[in-house]
Amino acid sequence: EPEVTQTPSHQVTQMGQEVILRCVPISNHLYFYWYRQILGQKVEFLVSFYNNEISEKSEIFDDQFSVERPDGSNFTLKIRSTKLEDSAMYFCASRSTSGGAYNEQFFGPGTRLTVL
Amino acid sequence: SQQGEEDPQALSIQEGENATMNCSYKTSINNLQWYRQNSGRGLVHLILIRSNEREKHSGRLRVTLDTSKKSSSLLITASRAADTASYFCATVSSGNTGKLIFGQGTTLQVKP
Numbered sequence: 698e699p700e701v702t703q704t705p706s707h708q709v710t711q712m713g714q715e716v717i718l719r720c721v722p723i724s725n726h727l728y729f730y731w732y733r734q735i736l737g738q739k740v741e742f743l744v745s746f747y748n749n750e751i752s753e754k755s756e757i758f759d760d761q762f763s764v765e766r767p768d769g770s771n772f773t774l775k776i777r778s779t780k781l782e783d784s785a786m787y788f789c790a791s792r793s794t795s796g797g798a799y800n801e802q803f804f805g806p807g808t809r810l811t812v813l
Numbered sequence: 814s815q816q817g818e819e820d821p822q823a824l825s826i827q828e829g830e831n832a833t834m835n836c837s838y839k840t841s842i843n844n845l846q847w848y849r850q851n852s853g854r855g856l857v858h859l860i861l862i863r864s865n866e867r868e869k870h871s872g873r874l875r876v877t878l879d880t881s882k883k884s885s886s887l888l889i890t891a892s893r894a895a896d897t898a899s900y901f902c903a904t905v906s907s908g909n910t911g912k913l914i915f916g917q918g919t920t921l922q923v924k925p
Contacts, residue, residue, distance in 0.1 A: 738917075739917045745910040753912060799911040800861065807854070807855050
């Protein structure tokens with residue numbers, strides 16, 4: 698069964714460093730998302746991406762964040778200058794357009810980002 | 814309260830019992846979805862119910878939706894130890910990109 702994959706599973710970085718989190722969505726999906734979950738808190742929407750551009754972003758997704766689909770398979774989230782409060786689990790998700798509007802999303806296993 | 818608030822926050826039951834989790838939300842929705850998260854792992858989609866549906870079943874799961882009360886419930890029947898996880902409701906509103914707005918979640922512990 699197709700699945701969303703994410704790398705790395707755990708990333709440790711120093712405050713102020715840049716990190717790139719990588720995701721490979723399911724191949725025939727057209728909508729891509731990033732969410733984050735701070736430890737013990739709920740999952741929060743960061744950004745959605747469709748047709749090679751950002752379609753919606755949250756207040757969390759400030760100028761320090763960017764997303765890219767550099768080729769036909771990868772979908773990346775970059776944090777330019779990490780802060781301590783960026784420590785969280787970051788989830789990538791994708792969904793298809795078949796089966797109705799706004800259908801289920803498929804989540805990757807997440808990347809745990811620890812900023813020291 | 815915020816969009817997608819669940820209660821209870823934590824639930825502990827014996828194997829074989831039923832578990833009911835509730836979710837309330839504030840804005841109009843296109844659909845409401847339930848996800849499960851095992852400790853430290855990713856989210857797994859369980860079931861989706863659209864705004865024009867009132868009840869939906871999938872195996873041991875039963876979901877209801879009351880749009881007049883802006884609430885939903887997830888019932889897991891004949892629970893198993895493997896059902897131990899956190900359960901989140903998430904809403905999707907029409908007119909946006911399908912982003913999910915999650916609630917705080919209910920942590921379910923099923924004791925063998």
